[in-house]
Amino acid sequence: MVTNIVIVGVGGQGTLLASRIIGSVVVDAGYDVKVSEVHGMSQRGGSVITYVRYGDKVNSPIITEKNADIVLAFEKLEALRGLDFVKIGGKIIVNTQEIMPMPVVTGAAKYPEGIIETIADKCEIITADASKIALEVGNIKAANVVLIGVLAKNSGIEKEKWIEAVKTNVPAKFLDLNLAAFEKGYNI
Amino acid sequence: MKKLMLGNMAIARGAYEAGASVVSSYPGTPSTEITENIAKYDEIYSEWATNEKVATEVAVGASIVGARSMTCMKHVGLNVAADPLFTASYTGVGGGLVLVVADDPGMHSSQNEQDSRNYAKAAKLPMLEPADSGDCKEFVKLAYDISEKYDTPVIVRLTTRVAHSQSLVAEEERIEKPLGTYEKNIGKNVMMPAMARGRHVYVEKRMAELAEFADNSDINAIEYNDKKIGIIASGIAYQYAKEAMPEASFLKIGMVHPLPMGKIKEFAKNVDKLYVVEELDPFIEEACKVNGVDVIGKDVFTLLGEYTPELIKAGIMGEKYEEKQPSGIPVRPPVMCPGCPHRGVFHVLKKLGLTVSGDIGCYTLGAAAPLASIDVCVCMGASVSGLHGMTKARGEEFSKKSVAVIGDSTFMHSGITGLIDIVYNKGNATVIILDNAITGMTGHQQNPTTGYTIKGEETRRVDIEMLAKAIGVNRVTVADPFEVDEFEKVVKAELEAAEPSVIIARRPCALLKHVNYGAPCKVDADKCKGCKMCMKIGCPAITFKDGKAIIDPSQCNGCGLCTKICKFGAIGKQEA
Numbered sequence: 001m002v003t004n005i006v007i008v009g010v011g012g013q014g015t016l017l018a019s020r021i022i023g024s025v026v027v028d029a030g031y032d033v034k035v036s037e038v039h040g041m042s043q044r045g046g047s048v049i050t051y052v053r054y055g056d057k058v059n060s061p062i063i064t065e066k067n068a069d070i071v072l073a074f075e076k077l078e079a080l081r082g083l084d085f086v087k088i089g090g091k092i093i094v095n096t097q098e099i100m101p102m103p104v105v106t107g108a109a110k111y112p113e114g115i116i117e118t119i120a121d122k123c124e125i126i127t128a129d130a131s132k133i134a135l136e137v138g139n140i141k142a143a144n145v146v147l148i149g150v151l152a153k154n155s156g157i158e159k160e161k162w163i164e165a166v167k168t169n170v171p172a173k174f175l176d177l178n179l180a181a182f183e184k185g186y187n188i
Numbered sequence: 189m190k191k192l193m194l195g196n197m198a199i200a201r202g203a204y205e206a207g208a209s210v211v212s213s214y215p216g217t218p219s220t221e222i223t224e225n226i227a228k229y230d231e232i233y234s235e236w237a238t239n240e241k242v243a244t245e246v247a248v249g250a251s252i253v254g255a256r257s258m259t260c261m262k263h264v265g266l267n268v269a270a271d272p273l274f275t276a277s278y279t280g281v282g283g284g285l286v287l288v289v290a291d292d293p294g295m296h297s298s299q300n301e302q303d304s305r306n307y308a309k310a311a312k313l314p315m316l317e318p319a320d321s322g323d324c325k326e327f328v329k330l331a332y333d334i335s336e337k338y339d340t341p342v343i344v345r346l347t348t349r350v351a352h353s354q355s356l357v358a359e360e361e362r363i364e365k366p367l368g369t370y371e372k373n374i375g376k377n378v379m380m381p382a383m384a385r386g387r388h389v390y391v392e393k394r395m396a397e398l399a400e401f402a403d404n405s406d407i408n409a410i411e412y413n414d415k416k417i418g419i420i421a422s423g424i425a426y427q428y429a430k431e432a433m434p435e436a437s438f439l440k441i442g443m444v445h446p447l448p449m450g451k452i453k454e455f456a457k458n459v460d461k462l463y464v465v466e467e468l469d470p471f472i473e474e475a476c477k478v479n480g481v482d483v484i485g486k487d488v489f490t491l492l493g494e495y496t497p498e499l500i501k502a503g504i505m506g507e508k509y510e511e512k513q514p515s516g517i518p519v520r521p522p523v524m525c526p527g528c529p530h531r532g533v534f535h536v537l538k539k540l541g542l543t544v545s546g547d548i549g550c551y552t553l554g555a556a557a558p559l560a561s562i563d564v565c566v567c568m569g570a571s572v573s574g575l576h577g578m579t580k581a582r583g584e585e586f587s588k589k590s591v592a593v594i595g596d597s598t599f600m601h602s603g604i605t606g607l608i609d610i611v612y613n614k615g616n617a618t619v620i621i622l623d624n625a626i627t628g629m630t631g632h633q634q635n636p637t638t639g640y641t642i643k644g645e646e647t648r649r650v651d652i653e654m655l656a657k658a659i660g661v662n663r664v665t666v667a668d669p670f671e672v673d674e675f676e677k678v679v680k681a682e683l684e685a686a687e688p689s690v691i692i693a694r695r696p697c698a699l700l701k702h703v704n705y706g707a708p709c710k711v712d713a714d715k716c717k718g719c720k721m722c723m724k725i726g727c728p729a730i731t732f733k734d735g736k737a738i739i740d741p742s743q744c745n746g747c748g749l750c751t752k753i754c755k756f757g758a759i760g761k762q763e764a
Contacts, residue, residue, distance in 0.1 A: 011522065023192045023354060033192055034320070035354040038296060039217055039631065044550065045728055046522035060431040061320075061353035061424075064496050065512075081517050099743070100731045101520035105723065106558045107732070109518035131742065140742055 002055035004063045005151075008082035009074030010099050011038075011048050014144035017169065018072070019050040021148050024165040026054040029157055036061040045102075047078055072151050074130075074144065075099050080115050083122060091124035093150050095143065097131045126150060126188070133184045142181035145170070149185020159186065190356040195346060198321035198357045199288055200225035202328025203258050206284070207365030208232055210250035212243040214601065215630040216262030217297035218351040219290035223260050224633075227642045231362065236633055236642045239568070239601040240265035244272045244287065251276075251285035251341075252377055254367040256332055260288040263304050264567065268602070273341065274311045275379050278387040280339035280394075283365065284332035290346040293467045294494035297348075297629075299548065299567065301493070303468035308343050308445035312391050314398050315343040315445040316407065317423040321355040327442065330407065338394050338401075345444065347467065349424040349494065395446055403450040407442030410455055417504065418459025420452065420472060420483065425495055429465045432497035433504060447475050456481045463488075463504055467495050524553050526729045527698030527705060527747035529624050532669030533593065534559040535725050535753070536676045542591055542683075545578065547571035547603070549595040550628040550697075558726045562593070569594070569602030575617045576610045584616065588683050591618045597627035597635040600650065604659075610688050611660040618682045618689045621652055622669075624697040632699070656690040663689040670695055672752050698745055705746035707762040711737045715758035722750045722759065 005022060009015040016037060023035045031054040038048045051063040065084045071092040073079030079094040086092055094116065103109040112118075119125050128150050130143040137146075145166060152162040163182065170178045193201065199222045203211065211234045213223040227234045237243035240261040250257035261269060266289045273287065289307075292298040308315035316331055318324040324346070331342040375383050402408055414435045421429045422441035430438065439455045441447065456462050456476075464473040464485040473485030488503040489495070502509035524531055534554040537544050538561045546552055546562035547570065555562035564574060571592040579587035594603045599621050610617050627633040634640040639649035656664045663685055667678045675693070682689035696703050708729075711722075718735040729743035730750060739750075741762065751759045 010520065012525070027190075027192050027356070033354070033356060035192065036349060037194075037352050037354070039221075039352055044522040044525060044553065044629075045520075047520040058355075059427045060497055061349055061355070061427065062496065064498050077518065077520070081515070081520075084512075084515075100728070100740075101518050102523050102557065102726060102728065103518050103521075105726070105728065105731055107723075108557070112517065 002053050002058055004068045005052040006063050006068040006071045006082060006085045007050040007052070007074070008071065008078040009048055010078060011045050013074045014141065015048055015050050015074055018144045018148055019052055021165045021169045022052050022151070024168060025157055025161050026052070028161055028165065031055060032058045034058045034061040047081065049082070070151065070154060072147060074147065076115050077101065077111060079119060080112060083119055086123045091126065091154065092119060093126045093128065093147065093154065094119065095130040095147055096127050097129070097143070126154065128185065128188050130185070134181055137180040137184060138177050142178055145178045145181040146185035149182040150188050152182070153186050153188070190358050192354045193321045193357045194221055194352060194354050195318070195321045195324045195350040196221035196352070197225045198324035199260070199328055199344070199346070200229070201357065201359060202325040203286070204229045204232065205325070205360050205362050206256060206329045206332040207363050208256040208258050208332070209365070210247065210255045210257040211235075211259070212237045212246035213260040214238070214240045214243050214265055215627055215633045216265045217630055218292055218346070218348040219260050219262045219265070219288065220630045220633065222288060223642070234642055236635060238636060240269040241271060244269040244276070247285055247287070248272055248276045248279070251281045251283050252279065253282055253370045255283040256365050257283060258286045258288065261290070262298065263289055263291040263302050264298065264300065265289070266304055266307055268568070270307065270311070273307070273313070276341050277311045277313050278379055278384055278391055279377050280390070281335050281341060282370070283367070284335035285341040286328060286331045286335060286344060287341055288344045288346065290348065290351045291468070292348050294348065299565070301468060303471060304343070304345055305444050305471045306469065312395055313341055313343055313445070314338070314443065315345055316442055317345045317444045318350060318442070319423050319426045319440070320350065320353070321357050323442070324350065325357050327407070334401070338398055340394055345423070347424050399446040399449065402443045402446050402448040405443065408448040408451055409440050409442070410451060411438040411440065412458070413437045415458055416460045418455055418462045419465055420455070420462065420476070421465040422472070425465045425467055428495050428497045429500050432501040441472065444471065447472060449475070449479050452476060452481055453479070456483070465489065465495070465500055521556060522553060523556065523726065523728050524550065525698050526727055526743050527703070527745035529669050529693070529695035529698070530554060530622055531559070531725050531727065532672055532675060532749055533620065533622060533693050534561040536672055536679055537561045537591065539676065540679060542589055543578070543586070545571045545575040545590065545592040547592070547594040547598050549598055551593055551595060551622050554593065556726070558724055568598055569606055572603045572606030572619055573609060575619070576606060576613070576615045579615060579617050587616045591620050591679070591683070593620045593622055595628065596621060596623045596625070596637045596652065597633070599652070600636045604655070607656070607661065607690070608659050615688055616686060618679070618691065620691045620693055623652060623692050623694045626697050626700060628697050632697070652692055661688050661690050663687060664692070665689070666692045666694050668695055669693040670747065670749050670752070672749070698747065705748065708741040708744035708746045709739050709748060709750060709759055710741070710762045711739055712758045712760065715756050717756055717758070719755070721755060722753050725749060725753055
């Protein structure tokens with residue numbers, strides 16, 4: 001059995017830190033793990049996708065359509081784009097933040113309306129206003145850890161393991177902030 | 189306990205454990221993190237070289253005098269490094285020499301999709317191809333042993349999905365490799381015709397011996413399962429194929445050149461139907477066919493892009509593979525960051541309607557809408573020399589309406605040679621050097637113009653102004669791309685000049701830690717006329733709603749470029 005988690009978002013949102021935290025949790029839990037990341041040009045404000053796969057034995061580091069147990073979406077439009085990854089019976093966690101892509105900014109395209117409803121028609125959806133929650137705990141940049149909290153709750157892996165992983169992956173001076181962000185996300 | 193590591197990090201760990209002591213590289217996605225991780229080991233001397241040719245020559249030199257050395261680059265970097273590589277194949281090594289090249293099928297961050305395996309064949313060098321991070325570390329260590337035993341540089345080839353995927357790696361101790369005595373050996377190390385003829389004889393003998401090694405090494409391994417279908421694959425394609433066809437028999441190739449032809453023939457005899465699964469070129473397939481082994485390859489698999497397990501399964505089962513169709517969801521292409529200094533430059537170039545000869549870096553995004561300013565982009569350094577060709581072909585009027593744009597690191601890499609060519613050959617071109625104080629696109633590496641080494645130590649800084657003047661450019665101007673009016677005046681004046689000009693557009697990358705523009709900007713809705721002028725600079729923080737521009741404070745870094753673009757004074761800073 002292999003569990004598949006797809007993380008989608010916009011370059012610069014901190015999806016890499018999220019995948020590192022998930023990676024440490026599942027390594028610690030004793031699984032074989034593969035994580036596939038995107039670096040370089042597409043990171044510059046473009047759509048980014050990270051795959052995390054864990055189980056007894058993992059071959060391919062990538063996840064293809066209709067195979068994800070969980071899609072963790074850092075942005076609403078990217079959630080819509082990532083919807084195709086969700087497998088039957090899978091779920092999607094959506095940060096309700098909207099970031100306008102350049103074709104929308106220039107007027108060549110429109111930011112779709114009713115994204116949450118469209119997704120809810122297709123699969124189980126959990127929404128979080130992670131940016132707002134992160135601001136409440138002190139820094140908008142902790143939005144990624146809020147989302148990790150939501151994922152942790154839905155992962156079937158003990159909470160303590162997640163907290164340990166947050167501790168080892170964030171800078172010490174931001175630890176309290178990030179632990180508070182995690183807790184808020186976990187309790188959504 | 190095993191650690192989760194990027195393929196690139198595992199390559200660095202392999203070099204460390206193998207006792208490597210000199211590493212010289214030029215950054216390039218997806219290879220950059222190898223050398224960044226090597227720089228963390230104090231036992232290894234590491235550096236960012238000016239380009240891949242220099243880096244390879246540094247590694248060759250270190251090897252000849254006895255050090256285990258390494259150079260790392262992306263696939264197109266290997267084109268630059270090809271000159272020393274082809275002849276280092278003849279000299280062979282002193283200490284082991286490993287060249288790591290990272291190909292980019294699917295072009296996540298590249299300008300072409302070339303398959304570096306062809307270089308191994310052309311340069312007559314052994315090439316290993318790992319399939320995950322564990323392989324990465326082990327193959328590098330094996331590469332050093334092969335290099336010294338067979339007196340040859342060894343290429344380790346990665347693709348993006350191996351370089352940028354994390355998997356588990358067991359760390360081991362470093363084995364120190366003290367330098368032996370260096371002895372002068374003209375016959376081996378001075379490649380003049382008489383000596384090179386002798387060395388070519390050795391190279392052919394070596395490759396024959398390596399072909400034998402390939403057949404005997406565990407790095408090429410047969411895994412028999414159901415024998416109706418046999419699959420030959422290496423690297424990431426092996427992982428995808430294993431995922432797609434778990435019941436099939438496999439020959440996992442770890443050494444892609446020379447190929448284990450004995451093992452391939454044995455495997456072919458024992459399976460009913462034999463497939464070669466490889467991204468990009470039919471490299472293994474053609475070798476099989478030349479050797480009379482009947483395989484199915486590119487008849488059912490594409491030459492283009494990355495593979496997936498589904499694509500492979502469809503090819504083998506004879507099913508139709510449906511490429512994903514555009515969904516109608518707005519695409520999100522990469523953009524210049526909020527506060528990017530390049531935005532000011534392209535705003536002016538677009539306004540003046542110039543032909544822009546572009547180059548490789550973040551600023552290549554100047555070709556994207558709405559700025560859409562760049563006309564041409566080919567390879568590192570080509571903006572400068574390409575512009576020279578354009579102006580020689582089309583004459584003086586054209587040179588008054590055209591510029592080259594090139595970043596600081598790219599200028600050091602190979603822009604300077606083009607500029608010398610312009611000066612020497614009586615050219616008249618305007619070259620804009622975008623000096624943002626860092627190598628940006630690959631994720632902030634130091635370069636000769638920044639004044640810091642790979643380890644962050646202070647060093648002598650190459651002064652771009654003095655360099656341009658020293659090679660004979662009389663007109664060198666430094667201008668701030670955020671002072672758009674002044675910048676426009678400078679560009680116009682230099683276009684009119686009847687001699688080569690260099691404009692240094694100087695402002696640091698917005699992502700550098702010391703850059704702090706303070707509070708974000710905001711639009712005064714009463715003053716905003718809805719003219720959309722501010723939208724033309726393509727800042728991701730500015731959007732338009734209900735006839736007015738609005739600025740997203742979570743995206744805006746307060747750079748203030750838009751405040752200078754707005755003709756109605758409607759944009760200002762938020763109160764801090």
